[in-house]
Amino acid sequence: MIATQPHPVLQSSPYRGYVYAYPHKTAYRSLPPRPLREVWANEDQRHLFLYIHIPFCTMRCGFCNLFATAQPHRDLVSWYLEALNQHAQAVRNAIPDAHFARFAVGGGTPTYLSVAELAQLFERVKTVMGVDPSAVPTSIECSPDTLTAEKVQLFQSWGVERVSIGIQSFVESETVNCGRPQRRATVDAALRLLADAQFPVLNLDLIYGLPGQTVDSWRYSVDEALRYRPQELYLYPLYVRPLTGLGRSRKDGADLRLACYRAARDHLLDNGYEQLSMRMFRRRPNPRTQSDLTSSRNDTSAKPHYCCQNDGMVGLGCGARSYTRSLHYSFDYAVQPRGIKSIIADYLSRRPAELAQAEHGFVLNHDEQKRRYLLQSILNTEGLDIVQYEQRFGSDPSDDFPDLDIFAELGLLTFDGHRWQPTALGLERSDAMGPWFFSEQVRQLMAEYVAQ
Ligand SMILES: C[S@@+](CC[C@H](N)C(=O)[O-])C[C@H]1O[C@@H](n2cnc3c(N)ncnc32)[C@H](O)[C@@H]1O
Numbered sequence: 001m002i003a004t005q006p007h008p009v010l011q012s013s014p015y016r017g018y019v020y021a022y023p024h025k026t027a028y029r030s031l032p033p034r035p036l037r038e039v040w041a042n043e044d045q046r047h048l049f050l051y052i053h054i055p056f057c058t059m060r061c062g063f064c065n066l067f068a069t070a071q072p073h074r075d076l077v078s079w080y081l082e083a084l085n086q087h088a089q090a091v092r093n094a095i096p097d098a099h100f101a102r103f104a105v106g107g108g109t110p111t112y113l114s115v116a117e118l119a120q121l122f123e124r125v126k127t128v129m130g131v132d133p134s135a136v137p138t139s140i141e142c143s144p145d146t147l148t149a150e151k152v153q154l155f156q157s158w159g160v161e162r163v164s165i166g167i168q169s170f171v172e173s174e175t176v177n178c179g180r181p182q183r184r185a186t187v188d189a190a191l192r193l194l195a196d197a198q199f200p201v202l203n204l205d206l207i208y209g210l211p212g213q214t215v216d217s218w219r220y221s222v223d224e225a226l227r228y229r230p231q232e233l234y235l236y237p238l239y240v241r242p243l244t245g246l247g248r249s250r251k252d253g254a255d256l257r258l259a260c261y262r263a264a265r266d267h268l269l270d271n272g273y274e275q276l277s278m279r280m281f282r283r284r285p286n287p288r289t290q291s292d293l294t295s296s297r298n299d300t301s302a303k304p305h306y307c308c309q310n311d312g313m314v315g316l317g318c319g320a321r322s323y324t325r326s327l328h329y330s331f332d333y334a335v336q337p338r339g340i341k342s343i344i345a346d347y348l349s350r351r352p353a354e355l356a357q358a359e360h361g362f363v364l365n366h367d368e369q370k371r372r373y374l375l376q377s378i379l380n381t382e383g384l385d386i387v388q389y390e391q392r393f394g395s396d397p398s399d400d401f402p403d404l405d406i407f408a409e410l411g412l413l414t415f416d417g418h419r420w421q422p423t424a425l426g427l428e429r430s431d432a433m434g435p436w437f438f439s440e441q442v443r444q445l446m447a448e449y450v451a452q
């Protein structure tokens, strides 16, 4: 008798590729330049997401391949902020009627900026882009070693709703092992500042599968995180990526990621958290404090609504991506210091007309738009609503993607007649299931990409 092989999505490690966005930026290529005025002309501009990228950090962590450079010269930071201002003006002139329903500052580490620089950034976002951070859900990323009481006060004064802080691990030796030496006292001081400030949403990032980490030490980190009662936790499986510090030096040990994932998931579900995706957990509201929450000055129910499936994103800064329905664009991308510095230098030298065009990215045809929609839905517990999909594309998702039925048979997805949703198995295999839906074109572009 011939033994049947398990489906590839169920075979071996689930950790194949994080589908943070589809298509991945390694599928972006140079495009004939197109003015942004034209790119956005037929887009609904009523509820856009404004994202600003700050590509600076105190150190280059050994696991990180984000677009960021460590310890830049102070002049470079000032020039970058000037270029960012020019970029904002150029984009605003190209899409003067755009309205933003959500705002985020990410990186890198935005809190690498001084209080005065952050204050100026918020001021300019308001005057140039017309975005009042207290009127729309606003989020900012920070790291323990760059956070101060003055910066926290500034965020409070601007009505920032969500602050996300990268912790990675509460065990000092683990952060040393992953090339991010971090004092426990610094971590606790930053978290106390944030917890005392009572932002509506405090998010902590943790990584599992770090060198030297065990399932027990991972559980310890998760428990330490819970002491600060964060509204959100992002738990990232470690990916060792080419050209990063870990990618160059790491000798592979046992892969504990799946055991860590299951331990943390079960622990969080038992401790008042719900799971929104493989990485994201959110604290369930306490019914007794619900009325207090909804009457707070940061009540978001009255704020404009952004929907990632239908509404576009405008990115400012090199490293930021922008999304319309049919075009995703950004500046070039690199991992190594030399490549990153040269992309930043190129950004600083641009004239307004060059900042108001798309010249590097990916054009999404109808098929790619469907794939993106699918991937943005079925890897989240909310799932894919077939009526909304049909309204957008005029077809049934299971006709477009027969694999949905196969995945339901395999126990990765469920379908209740209205909605496709991931099961517990589907969630833990998200990083294997997601790449399965990539188009041939995207796979090929990603395979051909040479990291710099
Ligand atoms: C922009 S950073 C967060 C803010 C800040 N720069 C910091 O590090 O504290 C984004 C997050 O992505 C996660 N991350 C980055 N590279 C990763 C990798 N190779 N594997 C797993 N998680 C990673 C880390 O948890 C990190 O906190």
Ligand code: SF4
Binding pocket: 056, 057, 058, 059, 060, 061, 064, 065, 066, 068, 107, 108, 109, 143, 166, 180
């Ligand atoms: S993890 Fe954060 S601090 Fe470390 S290099 Fe990446 S963006 Fe910078």
